[in-house]
Amino acid sequence: xxxxxxxxxxxxxxxxxxxxxxxxxxxxxxxxxxxxxxxxxxxxxxxxxxxxxxxxxxxxxxxxxxxxxxxxxxxxxxxxxxxxxxxxxxxxxxxxxxxxxxxxxxxxxxxxxxxxxxxxxxxxxxxxxxxxxxxxxxxxxxxxxxxxxxxxxxxxxxxxxxxxxxxxxxxxxxxxxxxxxxxxxxxxxxxxxxxxxxxxxxxxxxxxxxxxxxxxxxxxxxxxxxxxxxxxxxxxxxxxxxxxxxxxxxxxxxxxxxxxxxxxx
Numbered sequence: 506x507x508x509x510x511x512x513x514x515x516x517x518x519x520x521x522x523x524x525x526x527x528x529x530x531x532x533x534x535x536x537x538x539x540x541x542x543x544x545x546x547x548x549x550x551x552x553x554x555x556x557x558x559x560x561x562x563x564x565x566x567x568x569x570x571x572x573x574x575x576x577x578x579x580x581x582x583x584x585x586x587x588x589x590x591x592x593x594x595x596x597x598x599x600x601x602x603x604x605x606x607x608x609x610x611x612x613x614x615x616x617x618x619x620x621x622x623x624x625x626x627x628x629x630x631x632x633x634x635x636x637x638x639x640x641x642x643x644x645x646x647x648x649x650x651x652x653x654x655x656x657x658x659x660x661x662x663x664x665x666x667x668x669x670x671x672x673x674x675x676x677x678x679x680x681x682x683x684x685x686x687x688x689x690x691x692x693x694x695x696x697x698x699x700x701x702x703x704x705x706x707x708x709x710x711x712x713x714x715x716x717x718x719x720x721x722x723x724x725x726x727x728x729x730x731x732x733x734x735x736x737x738x739x740x741x742x743x744x745x746x747x748x749x750x751x752x753x754x755x756x757x758x759x760x761x762x763x764x765x766x767x768x769x770x
Contacts, residue, residue, distance in 0.1 A: 507638040507645060507695050511582040514665040514686040515695050516647045517634030518580040518627050519717050520564030522573065524758050526551060528735070529565055532756050536730045536764070537642045537719055541565065560636035562643045574709065575758035577717050578615065578625050579647050581665060586612045586628040589664065596663040604628070618660050620653060622713030639720065645765060646718035647684075647696035652711065654682060654700035661698075675746060708761060718763040724750040727764040731756075 511517040523529035530541035533555060539562065543553040552566035568575055583589045586604035593600065593616045601623065602615035611630035617623050627634060637643045651657045658669050666687030671680050684696040703711035721727040724742045731738060731754045739761070741752030749767040756762070 506692065508693070509634070509636065509638055511629070511634050512686045512689060512693070513582055513584055514667055515582055515693075516579055516644065517582040517629070518564070519577050519635070519644060520566060520580075521575070521577050521760060522566055522568040522570070523575050523756075523760065524568050526553075526565060526567050528757055529760075530555075532734050532736060533565075535734045536727055536736070537721070539563075539642065557637055557640075557642040562635050562637050575756070575760040576623075576714065577760055577762060578623065579715050579717060580613065580625040580627040580634070582634065583626045583628050583665075586614045586626055589626050590614055590616075592664045596660045598660065598664070606630075607632075618713065619656065620651060620713050621709070622649060622651060622657070622715060624715055641720050641722045643720060644717050645720040645767065646763075647715060648718060648763065649696070649698040649713060649715050650701050650706060651698055651713035652701065652703045652706065653713075654680070654698055657698050657713065658682065708759065714761070716761045716763065718751075718765050721764045721766055724752055724764055724766040728752045728754065731764075 507516055521529060533539045539555040539557055541553055541555055554561050555563045555565060590600055590604055597619040599617040601617055604612050604614040606612045609630050610632040612628040613625060615625040639645045649657060661667050668685045670683045674681050682698045683694050685694040728738055728742050735757035737755045739753040742750055744750050749765050751763055751765040753763050
């Protein structure tokens with residue numbers, strides 16, 4: 506589970522780069538019950554924050570990088586962004602955005618893993634990260650689709666010290682690797698990774714990619730909202746034993762995410 510104590514190596518923030526901020530704000534408002542709060546002039550809608558029940562859950566900004574696809578960027582909590590940058594480079598990754606400060610809020614950096622999967626880190630200052638997680642309408646899991654699970658485990662284990670445990674998927678669906686922060690018990694698992702053939706990674710032309718999983722109270726109702734508001738469904742809704750009911754979705758700009766009604770003990 507993801508918690509707001511944000512242990513080092515755990516996901517603590519995410520933001521969406523969208524070509525049309527207004528459309529994205531309306532879509533996620535309808536699907537996840539989010540309220541959008543612009544950080545600038547309301548009429549330009551260039552970026553801001555999503556809130557759920559008054560608590561900040563994610564960020565939204567105008568996609569400006571040439572050639573970049575609309576996508577969610579997941580940030581992992583670190584104690585020293587400079588040291589993490591050195592670890593990324595030693596492990597064969599690429600620095601996309603060098604560590605930089607955002608006033609007193611904290612410091613961020615963005616990277617690509619050796620196969621091209623993009624992720625980011627956050628060294629907190631006054632801003633620790635999302636204010637709501639693991640509840641309906643908020644982040645509850647992160648997931649990497651990669652063409653080489655062994656290489657991913659070596660890289661991310663070296664950078665973050667993550668602990669990994671493999672499980673067989675039902676019906677001979679392959680192996681799913683569960684991820685937990687260094688030194689924490691299994692109940693603090695925050696994500697997973699799965700190996701897929703490169704041809705199945707069509708969204709990124711074969712490169713690995715991370716996506717968020719959002720908890721919802723009713724998966725089927727959320728999927729209906731996805732399609733009613735210009736999105737689409739890649740897979741599901743399906744029941745996953747011991748996990749819950751889930752669907753893999755695309756927003757109107759083809760940014761991918763998962764909605765999950767988790768099994769609660």
